[in-house]
Amino acid sequence: MTVSKSFPTQDPGGQPITDTRRVLAGLIARNADGTPRPGILPPVATALVAGRASMAYDVAPFIAATARFNNGIELVANDALVQVATDPAPNANSRIDVIYVRSRFLQHADGSNLVELAVAKGLAAAIPQKPPIPAGALELGWATVPLTATTTLSNGVVITQTHPFTAAAGGTVWVRNAAEMAAWIPAAGSSAYRLDNGQTYEYRTIAVGAPSNGWYSRSPHTLRRMGNNQPVSGVMTPLIKTGRASGVTNNAGVLAYQFPEAFPGGCVAVTLQAMQTIAGNPQLLGDGSSMDANGFSTFWPALAGASVQVPYIAIGY
Structure with a gap:
């Protein structure tokens, strides 16, 4: 060349x-x-x-x-x-x-x-x-x-x-759903907009400090009031869930947890609450499809097929 x-x-x-x-x-x-x-x-x-x-x-x-x-x-x-x-x-x-x-x-x-x-x-x-x-x-x-x-x-x-979407260099690429987004492996910092949930995601890698290579939501959300699910004018009012994510991990050490009741719109963030009694150092999977209105997934290194639990705080809308 x-x-x-x-x-x-x-x-x-x-x-x-x-x-x-x-x-x-x-x-x-x-x-x-x-x-x-x-x-x-x-x-x-x-x-x-x-x-x-x-x-x-x-x-x-x-x-x-x-x-x-x-x-x-x-x-x-x-x-x-x-x-x-x-x-x-x-x-x-x-x-x-x-x-x-x-x-x-x-x-x-x-x-x-x-x-x-x-x-x-x-x-x-x-x-x-x-x-x-x-x-x-x-x-x-x-x-x-x-x-x-x-x-x-x-x-x-x-x-x-089935046509794929593209964008100008540095622009945001449209994708229809999580599967289409996961199929695109771009450079770190690239962004995608999911048509099915209206959220924007950024592709991050371990090299830039991400827990794993994958898509991470970066959408700002108009959050909604508890009870009536109506937008709050000028105020960001989140819905908050707390509890314990418990169950048995799969062969890859992943626990897929579902909220007892889904968020009406979506989940913005999940924080795992560290405790001395928790073994395995659980991590929140951040590939863009592990956190949604219904729940989230955690990864437990070296704990495949094990009964686990961890307290969490989830913020949604």
Whole structure:
């Protein structure tokens, strides 16, 4: 590798597409290994892919960062509703369609330099499998198409939105839930916003003082009054729970504890109360999914399959 030409450049020969892609990658959120994170840039329609009264799919407007190779990106804009055709329903069983967008380059033997918005059709089967999509393609969504379908609005056609989100470098990446957040391993200090609970999280590592590598909530919350669960104007009034988290740890030394009664909205923080009678030095797991409205998880080093208990104070809303 060498230093690329600048973008823009005054070199009469211009800038090679590979250099352009590498430069643009610096504008997009990245993974821990430095590779860019492809995805859709928000805001975007709630349902990017939708059915219509034909054997085709509607794809809503979007702006995407795609990655034909993982060391660079391409920016793709779709500024209007587009129809993407698929095949008639299978004669038996069901199949899976995957709707995708792909930047293409003749230098990569893609057969074209035009962006492709298309459908990969899977094989019909009693338990259909998702078909592969071309190298560099970004999956937008997928649909199960039964033999009875006459349009993509027919009963039995199930469309699932699966496109990942991305963001400008240093920005907050949207994720749908804890599973999507856990699947992204970025550099320390990166942030993610969970659409399912409205909280923002920061990725921290042991190297910067975190108990373990993972996601930690950093959302400010409008806390609510006990009893009526109504926002308190101008005052942060928390709900507080105290008790003992007790039970038997699993084979990994983790105790998953549930509050006797869940917080109405969510849990902001949990503090474990150290006592001389407690063995095992319990630690609160902080991976972003171990603390929620229903409870939290603790890690007990060297105490797998053991009966344990620890007093706690939990703050929620």
